[in-house]
Amino acid sequence: xxxxxxxELKSLPGFVENEPMAKHTNFRIGGxxxxxxxxxxxxxxxxxxEVAERAGIAWYVYGGGSNLLVADxxxxxxxxxVGFRSMEVNGEEIVCDAGVITALVARKAxxxxxxxxxxxxxxxxxIGGAIYGNAGCYGGEMKDAIVSVDAYRLSDRQCVxxxxxxxxFGYRESHFKKDRHIIFGCxxxxxxxxxxxxxxxxxxxxxxxxxxxxxxxxxxxxMFKNVEFADVSEIAQLQSEVDVPASMIASKxxxxxxxxxxxxxxxxRIGNIEVSPKHGNFLINHGGxxxxxxxxxxxxxQMEVRNRFGIRLQTEVQFVGW
Numbered sequence: 001x002x003x004x005x006x007x008e009l010k011s012l013p014g015f016v017e018n019e020p021m022a023k024h025t026n027f028r029i030g031g032x033x034x035x036x037x038x039x040x041x042x043x044x045x046x047x048x049x050e051v052a053e054r055a056g057i058a059w060y061v062y063g064g065g066s067n068l069l070v071a072d073x074x075x076x077x078x079x080x081x082v083g084f085r086s087m088e089v090n091g092e093e094i095v096c097d098a099g100v101i102t103a104l105v106a107r108k109a110x111x112x113x114x115x116x117x118x119x120x121x122x123x124x125x126x127i128g129g130a131i132y133g134n135a136g137c138y139g140g141e142m143k144d145a146i147v148s149v150d151a152y153r154l155s156d157r158q159c160v161x162x163x164x165x166x167x168x169f170g171y172r173e174s175h176f177k178k179d180r181h182i183i184f185g186c187x188x189x190x191x192x193x194x195x196x197x198x199x200x201x202x203x204x205x206x207x208x209x210x211x212x213x214x215x216x217x218x219x220x221x222x223m224f225k226n227v228e229f230a231d232v233s234e235i236a237q238l239q240s241e242v243d244v245p246a247s248m249i250a251s252k253x254x255x256x257x258x259x260x261x262x263x264x265x266x267x268x269r270i271g272n273i274e275v276s277p278k279h280g281n282f283l284i285n286h287g288g289x290x291x292x293x294x295x296x297x298x299x300x301x302q303m304e305v306r307n308r309f310g311i312r313l314q315t316e317v318q319f320v321g322w
Contacts, residue, residue, distance in 0.1 A: 005055040009078070012048055014038045021074065024081065025065040026124065028218040029291050031074025031321070038083040042159075042184050045080060046152060049182070052078040060320055061182050063099060066125030067133070067221050071321035072291045082128055084184075089114070092192065093147065097185040098128025102135070105188070110202055115193025117145055118201040122209050124221045128183040132176050133316060134169045138205055143169035145188040151181040159184070172225045172316060214276040218285040223298065224256035224313040238309060256305075256313055257281030263304045270297045295319075 001009075009015065015037045021030030035057070039045035045061065052059040058077030062068055065081075087096040087105060089112045096105055105127060106120040119140030123130055131149055134142050146169070149162045160181075168175030176183060209215060229235055229252045238244050238254070242262050248254050260266070260280030267277045272289035275297065276282040283297055302313050 001055045001057065005051070009035060009051050009055055012037045012051065013040065013044060014083075019079070021065075021068075021070040021079065024062075024079075025068045025070060026218065026220050027069060027285055027289075027291075027294065028287075029072075029285055029289055029294065030068075030070030031072050031291075033070075033075045033077070033079035035078040036081075037078065038081045040083040042084060042152070045082065045084075045182060045184075048078065048080045052080075062318075062320075063126030063128045064101065064124070067129055067317050069220065069291055069294055069317050069319050071319070073321060075321040082126065092190055094188045094190065095185070096127055096188070098126060098131070098183045100127045101125070102127050102130045107199075107202060109188075109190055110193075110198035111195055113193060113195045113198075114190035115198050116140070116190040117188065118198050118205065121202040122205050127186060131167070131183050131186055132174060133172050134174050135172075138208075141169070143167070145190060147187040147189045149176075149186045150184045151176070152184060154180040154182070171228050212279055214278045214282050214284050217276070217282075218287070218289075219276070219282050220317045222256065222281045222316050223283050224260075224281055224301070225316050226256050227254045227259070227311055227313070228252060229254070241309060254311075255281070259305045259309060259311060259313070260301055263301075263308045265301055265304055268297065268300065270300070273297050275301065295322075 017035055018032045019036035020032050022028050037048050039048055049059055059080060061080045063082050082099040084097040085099040087100050094109060102123040102125060103121050106117050109117045119138040122137045123135045130142050146164045149167055151160055151162060153160045232249055232252060235244055235249055257280035265275050266280055268275045271293040272286045273293040274284055274286060276284050283294055305311055305313050
């Protein structure tokens with residue numbers, strides 16, 4: 001990197017060097033990012049990417065760090081955090097930037113008398129990340145509410161607006177995982193409802209999460225994707241091994257946490273990282289844990305579930321710097 005390029009990189013607003021990524025992830029794990037910046041606008045995000053590419057260094061854009069595992073060795077490049085977080089309610093639609101906290105959107109929608117997004121009160125992280133992985137829980141998914149997504153298309157360096165259909169949403173999947181875009185924001189469309197009823201539903205969801213999930217612990221969201229089956233008959237083999245709940249059979253989806261539980265892995269620990277005794281799909285850091293310990297425990301869970309049930313669990317968490 002030439003001195004001029006370094007000075008241009010250093011001139012980015014909020015630029016710092018050797019930033020500990022453990023400060024910026026829910027796992028509280030990760031080595032240092034060689035360079036780090038918070039992009040407060042979409043233009044600043046694009047500029048940071050362009051400067052990094054001219055300097056010949058790697059870059060990575062992220063939102064809230066809830067589904068991020070940064071390697072212990074860190075990231076030898078520029079980490080760009082999405083810092084644009086505006087949100088506006090327009091009738092039955094909500095226009096919001098990628099950096100807005102998803103649970104906040106759910107609450108603001110409810111307060112505005114809009115229904116259909118209450119489920120998202122249980123989603124950690126930002127709207128951008130929720131779109132990227134088509135986040136969902138409690139009967140809802142991002143694809144159910146998305147009208148359009150604003151993004152920066154890297155193939156031709158254009159700002160584009162994609163319709164719901166163009167986003168290619170599937171179970172914890174989207175077009176954005178396959179074709180590189182930087183998600184800038186979206187428009188959601190909800191339905192008129194009763195604010196009091198929606199807020200009550202949010203409280204119920206949060207109470208259920210507190211009962212069943214290790215809230216307050218250092219850890220990402222769900223570590224693994226639940227397992228979808230094309231047909232109920234495919235679950236028959238599992239039925240011969242263990243009693244699968246009727247609700248999972250009906251939905252043709254087996255919870256990853258349920259599989260981990262029935263593989264006898266609750267409470268399994270590597271160093272300071274543990275499979276939560278409360279819910280098998282959460283790995284928690286008891287303090288001082290490392291990314292390598294998380295990776296080891298992920299591998300153990302995958303191996304034990306595969307050996308027990310013949311199913312390969314896929315991770316939801318993004319691994320950076322590996």
